[in-house]
Amino acid sequence: MSRLIEWLDHRMEVVGIENRKELSEYSGVSEDALEDMNSVGSLTLLNRSERRWLAAALRVSLRKLEQLNSGEIESIRDDHVVDVDVRGRPLPRQVDDPAYWTPKAVKPEDRGTPLVGRIRSNGTAEADEDWQEEWGRRVPARFGKGFDIYALELNGEGQSLVFRNIPPWEFREGKATVYCWNGWDTQGWFGQLQLTPFKAVIVTPDDQRHELDMANIVRIGKIIGQWPLVI
Numbered sequence: 001m002s003r004l005i006e007w008l009d010h011r012m013e014v015v016g017i018e019n020r021k022e023l024s025e026y027s028g029v030s031e032d033a034l035e036d037m038n039s040v041g042s043l044t045l046l047n048r049s050e051r052r053w054l055a056a057a058l059r060v061s062l063r064k065l066e067q068l069n070s071g072e073i074e075s076i077r078d079d080h081v082v083d084v085d086v087r088g089r090p091l092p093r094q095v096d097d098p099a100y101w102t103p104k105a106v107k108p109e110d111r112g113t114p115l116v117g118r119i120r121s122n123g124t125a126e127a128d129e130d131w132q133e134e135w136g137r138r139v140p141a142r143f144g145k146g147f148d149i150y151a152l153e154l155n156g157e158g159q160s161l162v163f164r165n166i167p168p169w170e171f172r173e174g175k176a177t178v179y180c181w182n183g184w185d186t187q188g189w190f191g192q193l194q195l196t197p198f199k200a201v202i203v204t205p206d207d208q209r210h211e212l213d214m215a216n217i218v219r220i221g222k223i224i225g226q227w228p229l230v231i
Contacts, residue, residue, distance in 0.1 A: 002041025004069050007076060011058050014078050014140050027057035043069045078140035081112075112138035113162055113227075117188075118153040123204025125152060125177045125188030125221075139227040151227065152177065152190070159228065161190075163221030168214070170222075171195055177221035178202055180212050193220070 017023050020038075024031045029050045036045045043051055043066065055062040059081050067073045115137040117127040131137070139151045139160050148165040163177055177190045178200065189212075191204040200212040 003071075003074065004043070005038055005041050007068060008058070011060070011076070011078075015057075015059050016142060017057070023054075023057060027053040029053050029057075079112075079138075081140070112140045113143045113149060113151045115139050115151045115153060115160060118155055119161070119177075119190045119205075120155050122206045122208070123189050123191045123202070125179075125190050127188070141225075141227055143225050149224070150221075152221075159226060161223055162225035162227065164224045165219045166222050168195065168217045168220055171220045175223055178212065179218045179220070180216045181218055182216070186218055188221075 012018070012023060017026060020034050021031060023029075024034055027050075029046065033046060033050060037043060043054075046054065051065065052062050055065045058065070060076055061080075061082050064073070064076050064080060068076055114131070114133075115128075116131050117125060119125050128136070139162065143149055143151075143162045149162065150165075151160040151162045153160045171193070173192075173194045175191065176193045177188050178193055179186050179188045181187075189202050189204060189210060191202045191210075193200065193202045195214070198214065200214055200217060202210050202212065204210065
């Protein structure tokens with residue numbers, strides 16, 4: 001498999017495109033043309049417009065895509081994300097308009113899942129107090145929008161877990177992050193969590209058992225994904 005095709009398969013996961021049929025629908029490039037590209041491992045069989053449409057669907061600049069195809073670069077980083085003014089097939093008479101294809105910065109909310117803190121080896125979930133919407137770190141894959149969906153980096157493992165905040169009554173048992181009020185601040189713990197009507201128990205990654213007062217639980221982060229993706 002060529003480097004271009006390996007990257008393309010990975011990039012589809014990053015931007016949330018499940019298969020080549022969806023890629024064809026998003027880009028306007030026919031499935032036959034994509035199959036031909038896959039067979040030769042190159043963009044050579046695609047015309048200039050098809051390359052532009054493909055780059056737009058994958059949210060990369062055409063220049064980067066062609067550099068990867070020619071071997072000038074080895075890959076395109078996941079955090080390289082640009083959009084053209086209009087997604088999909090261009091309107092009539094705009095195909096050759098350079099201004100139409102000029103990449104623009106993506107809105108912060110479309111750049112990925114906010115990476116708002118870390119999980120320590122003892123299970124403590126710490127927030128990044130300096131995180132800002134405009135320049136804060138993000139997981140390149142978008143698992144959803146809004147402050148209720150976020151990622152925490154596993155300390156020293158090069159991996160992040162993605163969570164969705166849910167009310168305590170929606171959760172019973174499993175791995176999660178639980179946030180409790182301790183009288184002056186909200187403290188987070190990650191581990192195997194079990195809730196009963198009277199108390200909550202969490203076993204953190206260092207095998208320590210912590211009993212929590214149900215009345216002090218503010219919210220629970222339920223795991224909905226991880227990054228990088230494990231195949």
